[in-house]
Amino acid sequence: MHFKDIDWNKLWQEAHQQKSWKKKGEKDWDKRAAGFAKRNFDSSYADRFLRLVKPAPHWRVLDIGCGPGTLALPLAAKVKSVTAIDFSAAMLAELEKRAAEQGITNIGTIQASWTDDWRKLGIPIHEIVISSRSLSVVDLQSALEKMNSWATEKVFIADRVGSGPFDPELFAAVGRPFEPGPDYIFTVNLLYQMGIHPKIDYIELEQTKSFATRDDAIDSCRWMFDDLSTMDERRLADYVDERLEHNEAGTYNLRRSSRVKWALLSWKKRTV
Ligand SMILES: C[S@@+](CC[C@H](N)C(=O)[O-])C[C@H]1O[C@@H](n2cnc3c(N)ncnc32)[C@H](O)[C@@H]1O
Structure with missing residues (x-):
């Protein structure tokens, strides 16, 4: 077998189907919006992400699967503007509420999915495109190509390592089988086959x-x-x-x- 014969996009799809935590639709994310926001705004994740990303003042950033604004809100103070897109209306509402409370005026929100026609929706190209913990797609290669073509300077993806935010021992304690699904190594290999050699940093949260x-x-x-x-x-x-x-x-x-x-x-x- 040759490395080039491995179909990483197909492997990703198969691993995705076996994942314990099934792909959620927009309504599922709507229900999770308030709880997700509560859990994530007091985490050190955004700080660590931004320290590695080193935002520049001239950047216009496209944040795909922005959620309640975990990154869009702190980024807004450091860049020219942020376009925050998510398919969950409730997530965008959480973001907009917080932006208003904090007097932030340079974030635009658009309700859109990874697979929508972004040209039809008028989503312009940006210097920077990010996907933070939101690479919840069936066709990974199309998503990566889309990110690359919507950026003029750089692309950033925060992807799971191993079980990511899940706790395998908790699954065992509750008596549920645990299958984490595909992690960043699929993405790295697929990027390599696409001729892209990404830099890899790691963000480790407190235990x-x-x-x-x-x-x-x-x-x-x-x-x-x-x-x-x-x-x-x-x-x-x-x-x-x-x-x-x-x-x-x-x-x-x-x-x-x-x-x-x-x-x-x-x-x-x-x-x-
Ligand atoms: C785990 S949250 C991450 C939110 C934020 N980026 C962060 O790092 O905290 C995943 C987000 O991706 C969004 N999402 C999931 N699948 C999506 C899709 N197909 N199109 C657009 N957004 C999607 C969800 O609504 C949710 O807000």
């Missing part, structure tokens, strides 16, 4: 996180499952209780079984 209440700690795990029975809920709570430390400050520390790690892939626009 222990602090929560105001035990319920908040439980909520930080519950999102990983869709349909928990009463028994499953009990198992999840037991798992959290075993790892929870009530500290002197009155808050709760939860230590995960492993650190969450993301790969940050970047490349200079490739002209074909």
Whole structure:
């Protein structure tokens, strides 16, 4: 077998189908918007991402799958403008609410999916295109080509490493099989076959996180499952209780079984 004969796009599709956490539609993301925003704005992820990306003042940034603005909001202060696109109206509403609260006026939002016709929607090309934890597509190659062709300078992708934000031990504790789906190594290999050699940085988050209440700690795990029975809920709570430390400050520390790690892939626009 030769390396060039491996169809990484097909391997990606197959791994995607086996993933425990199935591809979510826009309505599923709508339901998750408020909880996702709550969990993510107090994480160090955006800070670490921006330190690696080193934004420049002249950049106009296209943020695909922007969610509640985890990156778009802090980026806006450092660049000329941000176009934030997402197929979930509720995610965009979260972003717009926060932008208004913070007096940010240089973010434009567009409700659009990866696979929509962006030309018809009037989405212009930007210096920079980013996809942060949002590469939820069936056709990876088309998504990568689209990102490259919508950028004039650089492309950034934050992609899962291994189990990413999921906790495999929690799945075992709840009695569910865990299949993480494709991670960044598929993306790197496919890019290589497309003639793109990305730079790879890593973002590793803290293993222990602090929560105001035990319920908040439980909520930080519950999102990983869709349909928990009463028994499953009990198992999840037991798992959290075993790892929870009530500290002197009155808050709760939860230590995960492993650190969450993301790969940050970047490349200079490739002209074909
Ligand atoms: C895990 S969140 C990431 C949000 C943000 N970029 C971040 O890093 O915090 C994934 C986001 O991608 C969006 N998304 C998922 N599939 C999408 C698709 N096919 N088209 C557009 N947006 C999509 C979801 O609505 C959600 O807001």
